[in-house]
Amino acid sequence: MKEKGISKAVISRLPRYYRYLGELLDSGIERISSGELSERMKVTASQIRQDLNNFGGFGQQGYGYNAYVLREEIGKILGLDKMHNMIIVGAGHLGQALGNYGFEKNGFQIIGMFDVDPALKGRLVRGIPIRMLDEMPQFIAEHSVEIAALTIPKDASIEVAKTLTDNGIRAIWNCAHTDLNLILPKDVVVENVHLSDSLMRLSYNLSALKEEEAE
């Protein structure tokens, strides 16, 4: 049911709409105009209308958007109306933090965690036992796994990503400090989370701000 040729930029904004609409509903607001949404999100009303028109538009002239319907529709577009089974590869601090994060409320259920450290074997993270990495292929064969989150050091990430894709995983949420999308087959989707890159952007913006003020 997806429209063709929706730009990456629009897609990348949808989770934010989804989040804001959820907040509106939480605060009891069920109907909102593009103008009010614009005010809250600091995006122009025309941008909002354009973005949402990509999906047929869910607004009615003079009425605005029904926040519930709109959020449901965006959720469907994002695939959030189905539960996605996810495994976490790398059960160190970051892996355990993701395991504890609560992504299941957005439709991402963690069903397995893996590591190479024998000291972690069997430890429970929110009820999920940490398994050894060599058990992963069999686990994937026996369970329906859609997404693998990679929270392992850069050096191990390429080999593990290949093992994952060899075993049929098509979606990798990559928190390793490298760009896996460049080395994996085209029929595998990768979303990179580069924490250090983000921190560097913050650092740049802070020093740019200070220089501006010093002038």
Place this chain on the structure above:
Amino acid sequence: MKEKGISKAVISRLPRYYRYLGELLDSGIERISSGELSERMKVTASQIRQDLNNFGGFGQQGYGYNAYVLREEIGKILGLDKMHNMIIVGAGHLGQALGNYGFEKNGFQIIGMFDVDPALKGRLVRGIPIRMLDEMPQFIAEHSVEIAALTIPKDASIEVAKTLTDNGIRAIWNCAHTDLNLILPKDVVVENVHLSDSLMRLSYNLSALKEEEAE
């Protein structure tokens, strides 16, 4: 020494250049042409030349770039030539994961961690004791803190962000599930890390890929 009017898009690509140049140096490569860098980074050579020209360009015709010099220069632009003191507010799973991440190798030194949970009081994360949130203003007054990472629930994040800025913090690395830049003063820089948004983009791309294949 920053050039004026560099686009956000260019800035957002600099950490990636910095990372790739570091990898080149690690593997013993000290000189690289824009063509070779293009091959590795899957960005056009002309994009690379354009991006780096924003900063005066560090390449020499027929020689290429000196990876070491270029990385140092990009590091300076990003402010990575100085050590930045950072505190982490919220010492739950994600806060502790960030505390253990090792950002100091990029110039970000964690000097304090804070939480409201008395059970965490005094626990050490990489040698840094977790302090109670009400000690934070005094800590900031007594230490030189540049950046605060926020790893707390959304509902608490606005009040804590205000306390931080009231106490002179100008840079917030926001992992709370809300857009703090919309509510904070203009002279505070915010970089949002929205993990759920990222996971939703992955989910969208996976279902778009599957639909494409089904056709």
